[in-house]
Amino acid sequence: MFAEKFKRQLPLHIMLLPAVILVIVYNYGPMFGLVMAFQNFNPAEGFLKSEWVGLGNFSYLMKVGDIHQVLWNTVYISVMKIAAETLAAIVLALLLNELRHRAYKRVVQTVIYFPHFLSWIILGGIFRELLAYDGIVNNVLGHVGVSPVIFLGDNKVFPFVLVATHVWQQAGFGIIVYLAAISGINPQLYEAAVMDGAGRLAQIRHITLPGIKSIIILMATLSLGSILDAGFGQVYALYGPAVYKSGDVIDTWVYRMGLLDAQYSIATAVDMFKSVVSFVLVSISYFMAYKFSDYHIF
């Protein structure tokens, strides 16, 4: 009995073997590399012989103060992005849902989903061109009497450029889940509301919004876990030394510190801090999503 069962299940283990090996090497392996955060890591001496400094790297980071600004930028930029994107997607979904002309609706959807599929390198190339000092946006602004804005080099403007370009890329695509949720609402509810003399706005307020409330909460909860990912690709593609103060986020800072300046230990200490906080946030968000929306990841 046991042997037969084993024989039956063996192929399942064999199927999982390649993935297990790859995950051990490339996902779990790097986790051991985090010991660098507690060392003064020297590649020539390796993990075993490098000097151990305990929490030295962390206290150094706290003292230098650079990281406080970077942390603040990260949270500030990603919270603004999440809020703006969610709001824009909901408004767009509600408006799109009011369209009665199906072909027109499909054309709009086809167009507004497109930017989602372009990499931030491509988009960086496009926006650097558009938002340049002598680019088309400033050119057009000039015609209406606005003096040129240094979009990508002004610390006051740059975070908003990040939010705006993020919404530009993602809002259209973000409506998909909301449209799906709206189409799942029972049409009889609307008919009953019309009988009761409810206008369009009243229908949206009392039927559509409550109908998609749970998916809005679910999406917001799940995005909580990525609050320390302020979008490496986007920031990298758009920023420059002039806006490090307002635009530098954890991932870009770690990239410059670790891979360009070879400050392995300091960069890894920050990486580790990010991993631990993200781990807690993601766990909380999955737990909440599971608790309130019965969301199962597996």
Add this chain to the structure above:
Amino acid sequence: MVEEKSTGRKIFIWLNVLFLSAFALLCIVPLVHVLALSFSSSAAAGSGRVRLLPVEFTLKAYEFAMDNVHFWNSFRVSIERVLIGLPVELGLTLITAYPLSRQNKDFKQRTIYVWFLFISILFSGGTISTYMVVKSTGLIDTIAALIVPGAVNVFNIILMINFFRNLPRELEEAAFIDGAGHFRILFGIIAPVSMPSIATIAVFILVKHWNSWFDGMIYMNNVSNFPLQSYLQSLVIQRDTNLLMTREEAELLALISERTTKSAQVFIAILPIFAVYPFLQRYFVSGMVIGSVKE
């Protein structure tokens, strides 16, 4: 449902159409501008006279791109990356998702494997240590560096598990009674009826491979190993173009404005996405809906 249209309602409908059209335009105007730049003369582009139509039409920028060894080299690397990466990652997704889509009672250790994968997405070792692992496994400057480290995509696997679980169970039970093994059931029965789901995952993988640039940038020391997006990154963002050019190319570039050549190369990189877009849209959308609003 017949609805009476009040004046207010009519105004709303028109404003709505207007607003959505404006938003849609906003999404494509930047692309049109870049396209127009790429076909304009460098003088016109440099003086900011180009809006949405080419000014002083010329193909110079494209000729420059066509003659650019690095551009074509990176284009070839990207194609290679997609052609190898897609089957590898798709195959891995299939054979990993199948056992995990079994019932717990048929596969006792399922839960252990599920947690094993789940933890790998909850916690990460960060960029620096991942780089070191990739380096110590000897992948630097090989195409495998772009394929192997990210080949197990847990989110795609989860999506595939959900697809498989929605199939009628009778399908495989019949085959099981006939004495078919798990590999036969997966590739002979389940895979053929899951083609739309497989296409969805394939599209996800395709877009990922075409758009990835960071791995190429850090795992490749030699510029001739850069995939297209990593090359564009060095051209558009780092601006260390001098490193990438031969002397003749540098002289030629001086004649053509940087603006038009960059635009041309950016646009060529968009073209493949554009070509598969109808297909993309169809499958990506269905995948998004299943992935987030699943029952």
